[in-house]
Every structure is written in structure tokens, then in C-alpha cells.
Amino acid sequence: MRKRSTSWIMPLALLAIGAGAPQAAADTVKVGVILPFSGMAADVAQSELRAMKLYYKLHKAELGGNDITLIERDSKEPSGATAQTLTRELVVQDKVDMLVGYQFSPDAIASAPFITQAKKLAILVNAQSSYIPKLSPYIVRLSASSWQITYPMGPYAVDKLGCKTAIVGYTDFAPGRDVAAAFKAGYEKAGGKLVDSIAMGGPAQVPDFTPYLQRIKDEKPNCVYIFTPAASFNAALARTWRDQKLAEAGIRFLGTGDVTQDSVLPQLGDNAIGWITGGHYTADLNTPENKKFVAAWYKEYGDKVKPDFFTVQGYDAMAAVFHVVKTLKGKIDADKAVAALKGWKVNSPRGPIMIDAETRDIIQNIYVQKVVKKGDSLGIEVIDTIPAVKDPCKELGVGNCGAGSPAKK
Amino acid sequence: MEHAVQAAVSILFDGIAYSMVLFVMAVGLSVTMGLMGVINLAHGAFAMAGGYLTVTFLGNLGLPFLPGLVLAVLAVGAASIPIEHTLYVRIYNRPHLDQVLLTIGVTLMAIAVATYAYGPSPLSIKLPAFLETQVGVFGRDFPAYRAFIIGVGVLAFLALWAGFERTMLGAKIRAAVDNRAMAEAAGVNTTRLFTLTFALGSALAALGGALAVDLVGLTPRFALQYLVLVLIVVSIGGFGTIMGAFAASLMIGVIDNAGRYLYPEGSAFFIYLVVILVLVVRPGGLFGRA
Numbered sequence: 001m002r003k004r005s006t007s008w009i010m011p012l013a014l015l016a017i018g019a020g021a022p023q024a025a026a027d028t029v030k031v032g033v034i035l036p037f038s039g040m041a042a043d044v045a046q047s048e049l050r051a052m053k054l055y056y057k058l059h060k061a062e063l064g065g066n067d068i069t070l071i072e073r074d075s076k077e078p079s080g081a082t083a084q085t086l087t088r089e090l091v092v093q094d095k096v097d098m099l100v101g102y103q104f105s106p107d108a109i110a111s112a113p114f115i116t117q118a119k120k121l122a123i124l125v126n127a128q129s130s131y132i133p134k135l136s137p138y139i140v141r142l143s144a145s146s147w148q149i150t151y152p153m154g155p156y157a158v159d160k161l162g163c164k165t166a167i168v169g170y171t172d173f174a175p176g177r178d179v180a181a182a183f184k185a186g187y188e189k190a191g192g193k194l195v196d197s198i199a200m201g202g203p204a205q206v207p208d209f210t211p212y213l214q215r216i217k218d219e220k221p222n223c224v225y226i227f228t229p230a231a232s233f234n235a236a237l238a239r240t241w242r243d244q245k246l247a248e249a250g251i252r253f254l255g256t257g258d259v260t261q262d263s264v265l266p267q268l269g270d271n272a273i274g275w276i277t278g279g280h281y282t283a284d285l286n287t288p289e290n291k292k293f294v295a296a297w298y299k300e301y302g303d304k305v306k307p308d309f310f311t312v313q314g315y316d317a318m319a320a321v322f323h324v325v326k327t328l329k330g331k332i333d334a335d336k337a338v339a340a341l342k343g344w345k346v347n348s349p350r351g352p353i354m355i356d357a358e359t360r361d362i363i364q365n366i367y368v369q370k371v372v373k374k375g376d377s378l379g380i381e382v383i384d385t386i387p388a389v390k391d392p393c394k395e396l397g398v399g400n401c402g403a404g405s406p407a408k409k
Numbered sequence: 410m411e412h413a414v415q416a417a418v419s420i421l422f423d424g425i426a427y428s429m430v431l432f433v434m435a436v437g438l439s440v441t442m443g444l445m446g447v448i449n450l451a452h453g454a455f456a457m458a459g460g461y462l463t464v465t466f467l468g469n470l471g472l473p474f475l476p477g478l479v480l481a482v483l484a485v486g487a488a489s490i491p492i493e494h495t496l497y498v499r500i501y502n503r504p505h506l507d508q509v510l511l512t513i514g515v516t517l518m519a520i521a522v523a524t525y526a527y528g529p530s531p532l533s534i535k536l537p538a539f540l541e542t543q544v545g546v547f548g549r550d551f552p553a554y555r556a557f558i559i560g561v562g563v564l565a566f567l568a569l570w571a572g573f574e575r576t577m578l579g580a581k582i583r584a585a586v587d588n589r590a591m592a593e594a595a596g597v598n599t600t601r602l603f604t605l606t607f608a609l610g611s612a613l614a615a616l617g618g619a620l621a622v623d624l625v626g627l628t629p630r631f632a633l634q635y636l637v638l639v640l641i642v643v644s645i646g647g648f649g650t651i652m653g654a655f656a657a658s659l660m661i662g663v664i665d666n667a668g669r670y671l672y673p674e675g676s677a678f679f680i681y682l683v684v685i686l687v688l689v690v691r692p693g694g695l696f697g698r699a
Contacts, residue, residue, distance in 0.1 A: 040630070043529060172674070198673045205634040206531075206625045207676075210423045210555075211669035218416060232531040236626040239533065243552040245543070267531055 027330030028067045031321055032090030034083050034101035034111075035125065037074040040230070041103055047263070047307070048125050048314030052100070054300050055318035066330035068321060071096060075103065080110030087111040091118045097332035098123070098324070100317050105129035105175065112136040121324065121337040125317045126310065129178060130393035131401045133360045138334050140341050140360045142320050142353075143313040144280045146175055147182040147393035147401075149256050152366050152386045153225065153278040154186025157254060160368075160384065161276070163223035165193045166254075167216050170227045172199035178400065179227040179256060185398060187225075195221050206232050209240035216251065217244060223252040231264035242271035252276070260371055262308035265378045268371070272378065275371045280364050281309040281350035282380040293349035309350075316348050320355075352388070361391050418547045420667045426555035428662025429562025430624065434617030434635065435642035436569060436654040437610025443586045443649015444606050447497060448505055450512040452614050453636040454519035459485050459615025460627045461523060464532050474537040478619055486612030493607045501603070516632050523629035531626040558620050565613070569651045582606060586649040641680065645687045647697020656695050660687075 033052070035045035049072065056068060071094050075083040083102060090096045091114070098121040102108040108127035112135035115122045122139050124132065130145040157163040168183045170176035176199075184194055196219055201207035216224055224246075228234055241253065253272075257279015260272070268275075283294055283306050293315065297307045320341060324332065327340040342357040351365045368384035393401040438452040459481050466477035496515065500508045540557055543550040573579035584592040585599050593599050618631065625635075638661070646657030661680050668679035687695060 040529070172677075199676065200673065201669070202677055206628075207669070208423075208427050208624050208666075210427070210624075211420070211666045212673060214416075214419045214423065215670050215673070218412065218419075232626050232628045232630075235531040235533060236624070239623060239626070243554070245550070264530060267533070269533065 026065050026067070028069050029098070029321075029325050029330055029332055030094065030096040031068055031070050032087075032094065032096035032099045032101075033070050033072045034075050034086050034090070034099065034107070035072070036076055036078070036103050037072070039076050039078075041078075043263075044126075044310045045103060047305070047311045048103075048317075050301060051297075051307070051311045051314035052318040054296060055315050055322070057300070058296060059319075059322055062322065063325060064329075066325055068325060075101070075107055078104035078106055080104070080106030080108075083107035084110040084114065087114055087118075087122075091120055096120070098321065098334070098337065100321060101125050102127040105132060108132050108139070109135060112139060115139060119334045121332070121334045121341075123317045123320050125313050129175060129400070130182075130391055134394070134401070137360075138338060140320065140338060140355060141362055142317045142355075143362065144309075144364065145361060145391040145393060146178045146256075148362075148364075148389050148391045149278055149280060149366060150179050150182035150225075150227075151186035151392040152389050153254060153368075154183055154188070154192065155190035156278070156368060156384070156386065157187060157223055157225070158190040158192040161223065161252065161254070163187075163192060163221075163252065163254070165195050165221040166223045166225060167196045167198060167219060167221045168194065168225045169198045169200050169212060169216065171203050171229050171233065172201060173203045173229075175229065176203075176227055181398075182393065183225045185396075186392070195219055200226075200228070203229050206236050209237050210244065213240050213244045213246060217246055217249055220249070221251060223254055226253065226255040227258060229258065231261065231267055234259050234261075234264070235267045235269075238268040238271040247274065254278070257281070257309055257367075257369065260369055260380060261310075262306045262380065263311075264308075265306075265371070265380070268378065270373070270378075272371045273373060276383070277369050277371075278366050278386075279309060279369060280366060281312045282367060282369050282382065283307050283311075284374075284380040285350065285367070285382060287349075287351065289347050289351075290349040312348065312350050316346070316350070316353065319346055319348065320344070351385075354388075356390060359391065359394050361394065363388055363390050365389065414547075415549055416670065418549050420670050421663065422546055422549070422551055422559075423555065424663035424666030425659065426558045426662075427624070427666055428658040429558050430617055430621050431638060431642050431662050432562050432617075432655055432658035433565055433613055433620065435639045435646070435658060436565070436651060437613035438639055439643045439646055439654040440582070440586075440649055440651070441607055441610040442643060443647075444582060445497075445501055445603055447501060448508045448512065449497075450509060450636060451515040451519065451632075452610070452639060453632040453634075454516045455485055455489060455611040455614040456618030456621070456635070456639075457519065457523060457627070457629070457632040458488075459618035460622045460631060461527055461532075462615070463619040463622060464527075464534055464627065467534050468532075474534075474540070478616075481619055482612050482616045485615035486608045489608050489611035490604060493604050497607065498603075516636075520629045520632050523632070527629070529629060531628045532622075533626060534622050536623060554623055558624075561616070561620065565616070566651065566655050570655075573651055578605075638680075641684055645684055645694050647694025650694075650696040653694055653696030660695075 037045045073086040100123045103126045105127045116136040124141040126143045128146045130147045133139045170180045200212045253275040255277045260277045262283040324337045345354045354363045366386040366389045367382045369380045372381045462481035466472045540554045542553045581597045642657045646653030669676040
């Protein structure tokens, strides 16, 4: 701490703001949190923040005299513009040591150039578009990538589920097209025959799914692989699936883990029983780490809302923050922080995870999840585990990670 | 060939079911816009209210399906009367911008109230057993609920058409749509007529909202999500005509459905193409006065 012995103002000012006597090494690390606390993803953002706070509460003692303070900002709509402005404000005005958040891919994409310029570590809580970590050397992703979730389900569908023919259906916006490309790549590489790829309307309004499902039914594939962005879409999809009797027609439902997000699974109703999805977390995961996490969650926030993959993404993002603060002993430097996270391994509630030293992206298990009846409600049975999946998009240099990628420098 | 026929049957049946929901939601707006000249962007909020009340009556109070549905529709119609008396009367003679500002404000408040009361998550209703079966139409099986929607839509159309064309009240409304000053001079109490029509329009919106719950689900964003479609139906049908709203709904519903079935990538595009073509040829709408 800089002191001017001739000045009598400084001690007084310190007293006035309650800083007290300057202590030896106690540093408070300021973490800027940028998430859409209002708007259509408000529930998700709240769940992520709560998970961060829960991790802090459970692990505070490990900080050894240092502390972490969260400065929360609402990034509202998914355009990326607000997130970018907030990133600047947090760095320039609030002088944060690092950034955590970015729900929607555009939020992270728009903020990446400034993150590089400002040299601040940015930990992605969601933003699943595969190529994002390539946009800045200071971005580290603790969530998942759309290719990571989708691509391995292609070979799985062919080899284990007997899907000789399949159709991919997706909501027609960037993440949906990403998922469709990833499934096509993984599925066709494994020798499956993709009969059709169906854009099922835009993300602005829940469509009547009837014509899409009717088309699928008429094309008679063994399986469909579906991605839609939100609970409202999935609930309507489940009802139309029942109405159109696709299960009775012998068509198997596969999808991304988004479709069976734990917190909203009950809203799908019994129509979704038997659906199989591939995802990186379910609250019904049967491991000691997860049981401990879920119990702590219910104890802290009540048992009305089940944690889901978003929750655990927030939880692990905070674990990463803790790792950085502990390793650097509270003195945050972006280059050292990224170095500390490269190759970092931890046993998360979602299983063993690791940050890939090369791509700064997460390596994790993908679980094959089946919707089953559990008591009065619905739950997930993990029927298989695809271990330690690396993002295939960057690995193979395909999709928007390949040549001509927006991230190509 | 057989496949093509079957696909056509599907497109027509599902498209018509979808059309009927659009018609029921839009016809109220068409009549109130034609009669009162009010751009009522809160129409979707009344539809949403119908959906939420139906969910409450069926889910929380455990009423059977049909009485619950009817009660929700009547409740929204009744509730719209004081709203018309306190808010809408003030904007009848104001510029369109004022009307848009007030009604969009009402919509945003309705969305906030619905989020507060019901939460942002999607809600659904449990259909009675007789609507969960399948019915066969030209060799294809369809959900009975869609057939029910078509029945309700056609009944609503016939009742409205007969009411407008064959009753004194209908004649008064038509007169007021054509020339309000002249109708007043002839002794028609247009103030009461406005209230009545507004309540009818809101009740129909509520019916549309309630019918749509099982098709697309219900969230607070419902109030805005389907407003564009409803406005499209009103504009290509023409203001204040039952027949216009019916024809426009059928056109939009079937073409939209066919587009989504046959060419999913361009599905959002087809209906806008139809809108452009219709309005270029007939700026006043199919059955409207240019």
C-alpha cells in the first residue's frame, strides 16, 4: 500500500470508509459477474449466480485470508451489445480483477476483443458456441460446447441405439445450426444415414410443431435428434410428440441435454418418458460429489427448484475463480491466471473435468440420459457415459472452427 | 402418389386447425379495429389472460374442461368492460401513436403481472380423455383435439356471421363501422355498442388463447409472441369483416403449415410473401374497402 507520511488525509479517509488499519496480505479479488438477470433467461442466470454463491459459502475458508467480492451486472437481452458495454464498465470503472458470466454466445463474442485488449481473465459460465475460446487468449470455458455435447451422440446413436437412419431437427438460429452440423458430422462419420435436416422455426416464438413432426413421421427414420432452446419450446414439442404418436410409429427421440434440463423436466409431462439425450450434467447423477452438491443446494435454497446443468456451470466457474485466487495468492494477473487454469483438473458434481491446456476449453464426460418415471415426477437415468470428451469442433477443425472461421486470425 | 395425397391431407387438416385458432384470436381485433378505429395491441394480452384463467380453472380449481373453458372466456369478457370504460374510452379519438403507446403499455404490464402470478415457465392443461383420442380423416389419424378446435372455430364463425348479418345488433355494428356519425345520427348508441363489441372481442381473444395452450404452450410472452400473426390476419382480411378474418386465417394457417412441412428452412418466409402479395393487389385487405 502506497503511503504519504506527510498527508493526514489518507488515514482519515481510510477510517471513514471503514477500511481500518492496513493488514498484511489480505487481498479482496473483485470479480465482475455479467449475466442476464432480467429477460427470458432470468431463471437460468439466477440459478448460476446462486451456485456461485453456494460454492463461495462452502469453500470460503480455503481462501486463506484473501476474499472474493462479486460485482453483478445484468446483461439483459442476448444481442451482445449490453454485455460488451458492461465488460468495459466493470474493467474501467469498477476495476475488476476478472470477469465471469456470458450466458449467450453473442455476449462472449462481442466482448472478446475488449477482454484481450484489457488483459482480463474471462470465465464463460455458458456461451456454448464452439469457437468462442479461440476469440481471446484470456477466455476459459467452464460450461460446454455445442459440438462437445452433440458430436459424440452421432456414433452412439449408430453403434448403441441402432439408428440406421435419422433426422435432425433444430430451432433455426446460430446455436441450432451449430448443433445440426455437429450431429450430421458425428452421425455420418459413424456410418449413419441422415435422411433430413429440418429447421423448426425461429427462436422468437414457439411454433406449432405439428408440420415438422408430421414430416418426420412420413419420412420414417429410426431416430430423430432434436435441439430447441428453451423449456417453453420443449413442453410444446413433447405435447405434439404425443399427439402425433411418433413413439408409436417406432421413432426414437434423441436430443441435446437442453431438452431434458432437470429444472424443467417435470413440465414435459409423461409425454417425454423414454426420450434419450446427451448432456454434460444431470442432477440425478449418482456420484458422491454430485449427491453432496445437490444436498447442499436444497439445504441452501429449498427443494422447489432442482439444480441443472446451468447451475453446475455456475458452481464450477466459481471453483475456477477459487483456484486462480488460491494459486496466485490474491494477486491477479491475467496471463498467470490463464496459466493456472490450463491443465487444471477437479472432481466437479458433473464428474471429472479438466481445462484443455491448448484450447482453454473444458474436457468432460457426456452422459447418455434417459427420461424415466421416478415416483410422481420425472427423472433421469444415466444409461451410459462417454468419458473425457474434447470439443470435436476445434479438435477436427470443422464447422465454425475450421478454415474460414470467424475466429481465424 | 399415395404419399403426396396423405401429405396433402395432413397439411390441410393441421393447417385448418391452426387457422381456426388464428381466426378466433384475430376476429375480435378485426371487428374492434374496424368499429372503433383503435389499434389495440393489448389484444394478445386478453388472449394470454384467457389461457392463464383456463389453466387456473382446470388445474387449480379442478373444473372439467368445457365449463372451465367457458368460464375463463366469460371472465375475460366481463373483465374487459371496466378496462374499456377506464382506459380505452380515452383513446378512441386520439392519434394512432397514443393508442399504440397505451395498449403496448397495457401489454407489458400484463406480461409482468402474469410473470409475477404464474412465473416465467411454460404451463399446460390436462385435456379430457375424449380429446386425447385420435380421429381418422381420409386414412390419416389426427388428434381429436385438433378436430375439436376446427369445430369450435367453424361454430364461432357461423355464429358471428349470422349475428352480424342477420340481427339488429349486427346491423348497428355494421352501420357504425361504415359511418359512425351517420349511425349516431340515426339513433344508435355507439358508446354502448363499443363496450359490447370490445367485450365480445376480448372474450374471443381469450377463447383463442385458451385453445392455443395445448398447441404451443403458455408463457407470459404469449401476449406478444403471436400478436404479429394476429395483426397479419387482420390486415389481409380487412378491418371489421368476419368473412375477411376467416378467409385470411385459412389462407395464412394453411400456407404456413404447408411451408413448414414442405420447405422448413424457408418456413417463416411464406406467410410474409402472401402478406406482400395480398396487400399489393388489395391494400384494404381481401374483404376490406380500399
